[in-house]
């Protein structure tokens with residue numbers, strides 16, 4: 001599981017680490033880690049330009065520049081404000097032979113050390129000009145700690161920011177490297193250890209395939225299980241206009257760990273669902289969770305009927321327009337940005353600019369877990385926990401993908417996961433299934449890939465196969 005911490009949490013952990021390592025020690029450790037990655041990332045014959053800001057972020061990079069020069073690399077410096085550049089770092093870099101240049105133009109590799117976690121979002125003046133040069137010329141950019149100018153705690157963009165290919169971040173991920181419009185600006189992120197202890201701090205989390213062991217026992221049936229003990233998931237989805245949504249939601253529900261899918265809808269739609277998926281039981285009956293809304297009629301009735309059962313519920317699409325004042329059951333709301341905007345009476349662009357704040361607001365407002373779909377799907381619980389999903393591909397922007405997701409999440413809920421786990425595991429596996437298929441694909445392909453993805457998640461077999469392959473490769477190459 002990846003974890004990201006806020007600026008305040010990092011600052012507090014730095015204070016503790018500095019008692020042992022000293023502030024200089026911390027900075028040297030950050031610089032050392034940075035050098036190691038730069039030596040790997042930057043071709044030996046390239047001259048690197050380091051964009052140096054006024055704080056410790058610039059300091060990290062100046063000490064790294066000195067060490068690069070000692071290793072025979074060529075480094076130029078662009079100083080945002082020569083009078084404010086970290087004095088000892090600047091002395092070290094220039095002492096090792098770094099040249100100060102006025103402009104970054106002409107370089108093909110840049111290190112972005114303008115601002116780190118001390119930054120306000122949005123660059124101005126010369127820093128904004130240098131960010132514009134990066135946009136225009138697209139040099140390879142390695143960002144130090146964070147791409148300068150992003151909203152570190154929330155992933156907001158408030159004006160220009162640096163677009164990086166790689167980010168070497170210290171001690172922990174930062175929320176802005178994972179979520180919101182800022183996340184894509186970080187490129188590939190590497191977390192390096194500088195001795196910060198954040199283990200006890202609540203983090204923004206991101207599940208990975210390797211986290212299956214946390215959920216395995218709650219999903220894989222035991223020898224004593226039967227279809228009812230595995231959980232029954234009920235689906236109220238589809239309409240004459242959107243019959244396909246019923247099929248896709250059912251397909252998602254069938255791909256999950258529950259033992260049975262029940263479908264409730266108009267008689268001819270029910271017949272069509274059962275014709276296509278003979279394992280489905282049509283008609284009302286006991287369920288452990290409901291999925292309501294995909295392609296459904298714009299009416300309050302399906303959600304009201306589901307809520308009357310008092311079991312957990314996934315609420316999607318049209319049902320999001322008929323929410324109760326507050327949920328009394330464990331509920332997972334699965335809007336995209338447009339739907340969340342409508343729920344909160346705001347604009348889609350507002351939600352896209354600050355997804356975390358809006359998802360939080362809705363979770364509080366309705367006392368429900370909110371899964372906000374997007375390139376980085378967010379899951380926010382009623383008690384403020386946050387998970388961000390990083391799996392998936394842009395091919396997932398395809399009709400019906402959300403119907404499959406809602407059904408699959410419903411199956412996890414029926415199996416006994418709470419809404420936070422069900423939503424975040426569903427988003428992870430939905431994205432991994434998409435990666436597995438490759439794309440282009442249709443939503444049914446995702447539903448078909450989900451059972452194998454779920455199995456790999458639970459038994460770790462793909463990981464083990466990956467590790468075995470790696471061991472085999474190393475042996476063949478005579479490596480340890």
Ligand SMILES: NC(=O)C1=CN([C@@H]2O[C@H](COP(=O)(O)OP(=O)(O)OC[C@H]3O[C@@H](n4cnc5c(N)ncnc54)[C@H](O)[C@@H]3O)[C@@H](O)[C@H]2O)[C@H](O)CC1
Nearest residue numbers: 023026027030055056057115116117118119120122145170
């Ligand atoms: N504390 C340590 O010893 C360590 C820090 N590390 C690195 O340091 C940065 C954080 O450094 P800090 O000096 O606190 O802040 P910045 O370098 O990010 O910049 C602060 C400086 O810039 C001004 N400023 C901020 N935003 C803007 C803006 N948008 N436009 C103009 N000016 C801005 C602000 O007022 C300050 O004066 C951290 O990220 C690490 O890279 C290491 O981790 C080692 C330990």
Ligand SMILES: [K+]
Nearest residue numbers: 112115144146
């Ligand atoms: K930076």
